[in-house]
Amino acid sequence: MTxxxxxxxAGRIGKIHAANLAKQPGVRLKYVVDVNKEAAAALAALHGAQVADVEGALGDASIGATVVCSSTDTHADLILKSAAQKxxxxxxxxxxxxxxxxxxxxDAVAKAGVVCMIGFQRRFDPTFAALKARVEAGEIGDPEMLVITSRDPGAPPVEYxxxxxxIFKDMLIHDFDIFRWMLDDEADTxxxxGSCLTDPAIGQAGDVDSTAVTIRTKRGRLCQINTTRRAAYGYDQRFELLGSQGMLQAGNVRPTEVTAYSKTAVSNDVPEAFFLERYRAAYALEIAHFFDAVQEGKPVRTTVADGLKALELAEAATRSWREGTIIKLGAA
Amino acid sequence: MTxxxxxxxAGRIGKIHAANLAKQPGVRLKYVVDVNKEAAAALAALHGAQVADVEGALGDASIGATVVCSSTDTHADLILKSAAQKxxxxxxxxxxxxxxxxxxxxDAVAKAGVVCMIGFQRRFDPTFAALKARVEAGEIGDPEMLVITSRDPGAPPVEYxxxxxxIFKDMLIHDFDIFRWMLDDEADTxxxxGSCLTDPAIGQAGDVDSTAVTIRTKRGRLCQINTTRRAAYGYDQRFELLGSQGMLQAGNVRPTEVTAYSKTAVSNDVPEAFFLERYRAAYALEIAHFFDAVQEGKPVRTTVADGLKALELAEAATRSWREGTIIKLGAA
Amino acid sequence: MTxxxxxxxAGRIGKIHAANLAKQPGVRLKYVVDVNKEAAAALAALHGAQVADVEGALGDASIGATVVCSSTDTHADLILKSAAQKxxxxxxxxxxxxxxxxxxxxDAVAKAGVVCMIGFQRRFDPTFAALKARVEAGEIGDPEMLVITSRDPGAPPVEYxxxxxxIFKDMLIHDFDIFRWMLDDEADTxxxxGSCLTDPAIGQAGDVDSTAVTIRTKRGRLCQINTTRRAAYGYDQRFELLGSQGMLQAGNVRPTEVTAYSKTAVSNDVPEAFFLERYRAAYALEIAHFFDAVQEGKPVRTTVADGLKALELAEAATRSWREGTIIKLGAA
Amino acid sequence: MTxxxxxxxAGRIGKIHAANLAKQPGVRLKYVVDVNKEAAAALAALHGAQVADVEGALGDASIGATVVCSSTDTHADLILKSAAQKxxxxxxxxxxxxxxxxxxxxDAVAKAGVVCMIGFQRRFDPTFAALKARVEAGEIGDPEMLVITSRDPGAPPVEYxxxxxxIFKDMLIHDFDIFRWMLDDEADTxxxxGSCLTDPAIGQAGDVDSTAVTIRTKRGRLCQINTTRRAAYGYDQRFELLGSQGMLQAGNVRPTEVTAYSKTAVSNDVPEAFFLERYRAAYALEIAHFFDAVQEGKPVRTTVADGLKALELAEAATRSWREGTIIKLGAA
Known part of the structure; x- marks a missing residue:
């Protein structure tokens, strides 16, 4: 059944998801919806799909699933409408x-009984997923400390x-999800x-560009996250998990394995430029996972509940930073 | 125009090329030909193509190009027949x-005026290609010495x-091509x-499994190639090029970037398992390159002349090993 | 002049300092003082020195300098007495x-006008010192974030x-010094x-074995320190400093540069076992630095003021952990 | 007994050996001999020794051992004279x-019954020695192929x-010794x-600066050695040994473990500058080994027989290069 x-x-991420779902057996891209009609038409043409509006797409009984990659303020509405249409x-x-x-x-997706998966693509990154599997296999014993380094190569426009x-909801939400996933535990405090160190305009917009977060979990484990919106050397996505029996690190991915010896240094490529390159495989794997789950009735790895939990941590972090306090999280 | x-x-490598060409815009897989009819039918079905025999496929005037991945003894015949049909x-x-x-x-492809590209996929490997581009950009000055490490994880069946x-024609032919490509020079001596160190049956079949080749080029540059059919730790594909201004190394590619710290070691993944994994990107890029060349009338990176040159070196190596002599190669 | x-x-660290100062031109080990007379005698014999008691040693007008490596509770007393004797x-x-x-x-050393250097040997580690020099040379622009990983291979006896x-005064005091040195800045908040994760007896002794510290400096820079008394894989001493123009990492030092390829992993040595091995060069360099300073009247790199500042941070960290509060540090 | x-x-290497032996318990430097009287006097003064001439030094019955680091043409004579004086x-x-x-x-040292150790210091390098120990412990099974990379940062004066x-006797003699030591086998062919690629004056002096050597051992193992007198990026001393169960690599040693991330590269230090830095530990360990052997009557790791074997290979290589032939070595 297709x-x-x-x-x-039909933006940057929409194009990626469209291309990936087009490769999935038994999945067909029927409609592309975007307020930018040209973008919608171009993406639709590329995959032999049609342009539609929200109502048209959701009103078509043949549509089995929606993929929401429009602007953040439309997410909830489109989830609710999708759920309403089963x-x-x-x-x-x-x-x-x-x-x-x-x-x-x-609540809506639970009531409707539909699958709702949130795009925390990092959980599908081959390096991160392999590390998680090794933790679950007991390789490092009981987790004790997690250090996450999460740095963007440059900030988005101040208007954005x-x-x-x-920054906590926009950038660190991924790191909060990684934290919960890797430790299989919840935050207690x-x-x-944070600071505004890279661009004063970010500070004037009421935000910071550099943050340091510490979480102590219900089981007493410790997690530190350091983040910047602008690392001079590029995109940096690493973490390391210390356990009672050893330690596992997830390193950056390089475009090539060329090593250069010059008079002054032995050097390698800088990491993949940004998330589209770094998480190329992860994007493909998460879409495949979603449609597998839908087609085979299996649970998804990143549920709307995970989205909620990450958002709670982002809210707590925002409050901790603004108020200069330590936040006690609610019961798990 | 399609x-x-x-x-x-329709074997292992045929499936890869079929999948890759199917993604190429303006290219359509029409026929799959294989003496194993079931394999042909399965591959054809996967891509909406038809099963044909050699004559049927080549006799169809709509066919613009052939992709030959049948057994080695059929290559020349299929090239000649393809050329004959333009x-x-x-x-x-x-x-x-x-x-x-x-x-x-x-001679035949030259006379027919058709494009004939030989599948030296390593030239399309992102790491190897980036290294070559850096050499051409002058990063290490004039090349002086090339060391190639080329080791398979295990030998094919003795019958094969x-x-x-x-081994020189079967395995090292790739290394001879890399040698010519990286140094942009020809062998003088x-x-x-070689030795049979990993499996006596290989020696009984008249071959060796471990080889050491040294080439001195017309410009006096030196190249050493070490090869084995069975490296205990897996597939190992590296080379390093020393130049007058520096050195560039092409390293192995790892499945993930996980690093593990245990009581006894700090360890990483072994390299990608074998050529299908290691050169996955290269296979896709070489097929794209071929069809780009065909569609846009551009020259291909690996011509039949390159195939001839590599074969000459393989013959010379075989003779050097058998006769215990140093071979003087013909004028370039 | 000698x-x-x-x-x-005459314990573990006393032996190291004695051996290092014995190699220093113009420096002679005259007395070894220890409550353990046998240890004192053995160390004295090794270097052709004499055993003395505190009064005897300090009462000898020919003594120009003292090296204090007795137990922590004697440090202040011996500094005061040394200063009193100039x-x-x-x-x-x-x-x-x-x-x-x-x-x-x-106050006492300032009044006496004597040199007083505190043994923060990490500042003399070749890797750490090279990194610091590169920061000062402007290689990474203005520092923004510092992440310190500081893990011991095993906890000392609970009695100790x-x-x-x-833990904050005993272990992290080194990290607080590194923080101040690397950022050339002072803590604002x-x-x-912390948690007790590796041994309940440590918790029963009123301490923790795993800590996570965050400092925001007066200039708004961020620093995170993660520490454990027991890392399963050994001694781990790394830090990384993100600046406006790049990033510098100080890595662990390995006993050898052997890399092993097995069927399952590519592995290297674990880091040097503990501080005596890891900081062997640093210990030699700091003693040389001290005597150079004394002999040439130059300032020392790690003053008693640095010791005070690190102690202030250790006290603040202890209070923050105990009280569950964020500490505001005094004016710089 | 001292x-x-x-x-x-009293040159570069004489100073190193003098300093190392001065640290050896039970060993005293009594005489320094050098045709350059000033150099001899300076080195003698540094260690409280006396200047002597050859006859004076060897005629002193209290002298138990000599350390020969004068010019190559004096080695044999001083060995013979030392042996003659027991x-x-x-x-x-x-x-x-x-x-x-x-x-x-x-013959002379055998007849005299004295210990004669040849300064193949690489066998004492901690990385090389650790690798050898792991091979002997069976970690990689039976050795199959050895690849040695041995590159100097710059050529000595043409007069030298x-x-x-x-080059084969001057530079590769070390590599020939490593080959014999690592494989525990002898050359069969x-x-x-070679080529002169870095400086025409070297060619005019009748030598080459770049070489490629291949050895097949009596047991059929393969070894390749690549060498240059001038690697643009510095001193490069690596080898790798493939065995039936795995592979071990000996890598270069770096001055520090700083890693730098810039916009264009992730880079580390170039290797230690030259042999005095790279083999600092090895020089200390070989001198300690020699005096331990002398004091305890144990065999030395690098005998005069090893020196002979390496020289035979150097002669064979010189002949192979000059005559363009493959050399068959004599029976072991």
């Missing part, structure tokens, strides 16, 4: 910028930042601090 | 096990080895020696 | 477990821990948390 | 530039080269070729 799919959003839905992170609406989404919900 | 293609050979042809290495027939192929033309 | 020296403490003094960290007595030491002043 | 020692040669002798490589005189030395015996 699943017909509507993609909402469509399975894959939605980019975050579910919403407010916990209230995100919870409404969680103003409506992004701030959280401390966040 | 190019219709016939693929000869089809462009992509052919797996080697052109043939004899120089005479390989030269006949070179018996008809493979021997060649010395080869 | 400087005669008295060493207080002896220059090299003292192992920490100056004292209380800020009050440490300040008294600072009980009198150690706790500090948050520390 | 051994009094005479050092012949002195144990440590001699820098090579024993001599001619096999005949080297054999005379071997003219009297050096050529040898092929050498």
């Amino acid at each position: 699943i017909d799919v509507a993609v909402f959003g 469509k399975h839905v894959f939605c980019e992170k975050p579910v919403d910028l407010t916990l209230e609406r995100a919870r409404a989404c969680a 930042i103003k409506h992004s919900g701030g 959280l401390h966040a601090t | 190019i219709d293609v016939a693929v000869f050979g 089809k462009h042809v992509f052919c797996e290495k080697p052109v043939d096990l004899t120089l005479e027939r390989a030269r006949a192929c070179a 080895i018996k008809h493979s033309g021997g 060649l010395h080869a020696t | 400087i005669d020296v008295a060493v207080f403490g 002896k220059h003094v090299f003292c192992e960290k920490p100056v004292d477990l209380t800020l009050e007595r440490a300040r008294a030491c600072a 821990i009980k009198h150690s002043g706790g 500090l948050h520390a948390t | 051994i009094d020692v005479a050092v012949f040669g 002195k144990h002798v440590f001699c820098e490589k090579p024993v001599d530039l001619t096999l005949e005189r080297a054999r005379a030395c071997a 080269i003219k009297h050096s015996g050529g 040898l092929h050498a070729t």
Whole structure:
């Protein structure tokens, strides 16, 4: 049985998801929806799909699933509408910028009995997933400390930042998800601090560009996250997990394995440029995972509940930073 | 304009080329030909193509190009027949096990005016290609010494080895091509020696499994190649090029970037398992390159002349090893 | 002119300092003082020195300098007495477990006009010192974030821990010094948390074995320190400094550069076993630095003021952890 | 019992050996001998020794051992004279530039019953020695192939080269020793070729600066050695040994473990600058080994027989290169 799919959003990430789902056996891209009609038409043409509007796409009974990669402020609405029409839905992170609406989404998909997967693609990165599997196999015993380094090569436009919900919801939400996934544990207390070090305009927009977060979990494990919106040398996505029996590190991925010896240095490539390159394989694997889950009735790895939990941590971090306090998280 | 293609050979490498050409814009897989009808039918079905025999496929005027990945003994014949029908042809290495027939192929494609590309996929490996580009950009000055490490994880069945033309034609032909490509120079003298160290059956089949080749080029540069059919730790594909201004190394590619710290070691993944994994990207890029060349009338990176040159070196190496002599190569 | 020296403490670190100062031109080990007379005698014999008691050693007018490596509770007393006798003094960290007595030491050495150097040997580690020099040369622009990983291979006996002043004064004092040195900045706020994860006896002794500290500096820079008393894989001493123009990492040092390829992994040595091995060069360089400073009247790199500042941070961290608060540090 | 020692040669390597033996318990530097009287006096003064001439030093019955680090043409003579006086002798490589005189030395020390150790210091390098120990422990099974990379950062003066015996005796003699030591096997056939690529003056002096040597051992193992007198990026001393169960690599040693991330590269230090830095530990360990052997009557790791064997290979390589032939080595 073929699943017909509507993609909402024909931007950068929409194009990637469209190309990936087009390769999935038994999946067909039927509609592309975007307020930018030209972008929608171009993406639709590339995959032999049609342009539609939200109502048209969701009103078509043949549509089995939606893929939401439109702007953040439309996520919750499209999840609710998809659920209402009994469509399975894959939605980019975050579910919403407010916990209230995100919870409404969680309730709606539960009630509708549809699959709702949130796009925490990092969980599908081959390096991260291999590390997780090795932790689960007991290689390092019981986890004790997690250190996450998460640095972007450059900040988005300040206009974007103003409506992004701030660095904790916009950037660290991925790291909060990695934290929960890797430790299989929940936050008990959280401390966040930050600075505006790379561009004063970010500070004027009410945000920071450099952050340091510490989480102590319910089981007493420790996690530190360091983040910047602008690392001079590029995109840096690493973490390391210390356990009672050893330690595992997830390193960056390089475009090539060339090593150069000059008079002054022995050097390698800088890491993959940004998330589209670094997580190319992860994007393909998460879409495959979503449609496998839908087709075979299996649970998804990143649920709307995970989206909610990450958002709670982002809210706590924002509050900790703004108020200069240590936040006690609610019961798990 | 769409190019219709016939693929000869539905085995391991035929499947890869078929999948890659199917993704190429303006290229359509029309026929799959294989003496194993079931394999042909399965591959054809996967890509919406038809099963045909050699004559049927080549007799169809709509076919613009052939992709030859059948057994080595059929290569020359299929090149000649493709050329006779004015089809462009992509052919797996080697052109043939004899120089005479390989030269006949070179003549035929030249006369027919068709593109004939030989599948030296390593030239399309992102690491190798980046290294070559940096050499051409002058990063290490004038090349002086090249060291190639080329080790397979395990030998093919002895029955295959018996008809493979021997390790120099079967395995090192790739390394001879890399040598010519990286140094942009031709061999002046060649010395080869070898041993049967991993499996006596290989020696009984008249071959060796471990070889050491040294080439001195017309410009006096030096190249050493070390090869084994069975490296205990897996597939090992590295080389390093010393130049007057520095050195560049091409390293192995790892499945993941996980590093593990245990009580006794800090360890990483072993390299990608074998050529299908290691050169996955290279296979895709070489097929794209072939069809780009055909569609846009551009020269190909690995011509039938390259195939001939590599074969000459393989013959010289075989003779050097058998006779215990240093071989003087003909004028360039 | 030769400087005669008295060493207080003939234990593990006393032996190292004695051996290093014996190699220093113009420096002679005259006395070894230890409550353990046998240890004192053995060390004295090794270097042709004599055993003395504190009064004897300090009462000898020919003694120009003392090296204090006795137990922590004797440090302040020996600094005060050395200063009173106008002896220059090299003292192992920490100056004292209380800020009050440490300040008294600072006052005394200032008044006496003697050199007092504190044994923060990490500042003399070739890797750390090279990194610092590159930062000062402007290689990474303005520092933004510092991440320190500082893990011991195993905890000292619980009896020792009980009198150690706790993990922040005993272990992290080195990291607080590195923080100040690398950022050339002072703490504005500090948050520390910790857990007892490796041995319940440590918790019963009122301490933790795993800590996570975050410091925000007066200039808004961020620093995170993660520490454990027991890393399963050994001694781990790394840090990385992100700046506006790049990033520098200080890695671990390995006993050998052997790389092993097996069927399952490519592996290297674990880092040097513990501080005596890891900082072997640093210990030699710091003693040479001290005597150079004394002989040539130059300032020392790690003053008693540095010892005070590190102790202040250790006290703040202890308080932050105990009280669950964020500590605001005093004016710089 | 203290051994009094005479050092012949107060140059670069003489200074190193003198300093190392001065640290050896029970060993005293009594005489320094050098045709350059000032150099002899300076080195003697540094260690509280006296200047002597050859006869004076060897005529002193209290002298138990000599350390020969004078120019190559004096080695054999000083070994013979030392043996005649029943002195144990440590001699820098090579024993001599001619096999005949080297054999005379071997005979003389055997007859005299003195220890004669040749300065193949690489066997004492911690990385190389650790690798050897792991091979002997069976970690990689039976050795199959050895690849040695041995590159100097720059050539000595052409005047030196003219009297050096050529690159094979001057430089590769170390590599030939490593080959024999690592494989625990002897050469059956040898092929050498070379070029003058870095400085025409070297060619005019009748030598080459770049070489490629292949050895097939009596047991059929393969070894390739690549060498240059001038690697643009510095001193490069690596080898790798493939065995039936795995592979071990010996890598270069770096001055520091700093890693730098810039916009264009992730880079590390170039290797230690030259042999004095790279083999600092090895020089100390070989001198300790020699005096341990002398004091405890144990065999030395690098005998005059090893010196002879390496010289035989160097002669064979020179002949192979000059005559363009493959050399068959004599029975082991």
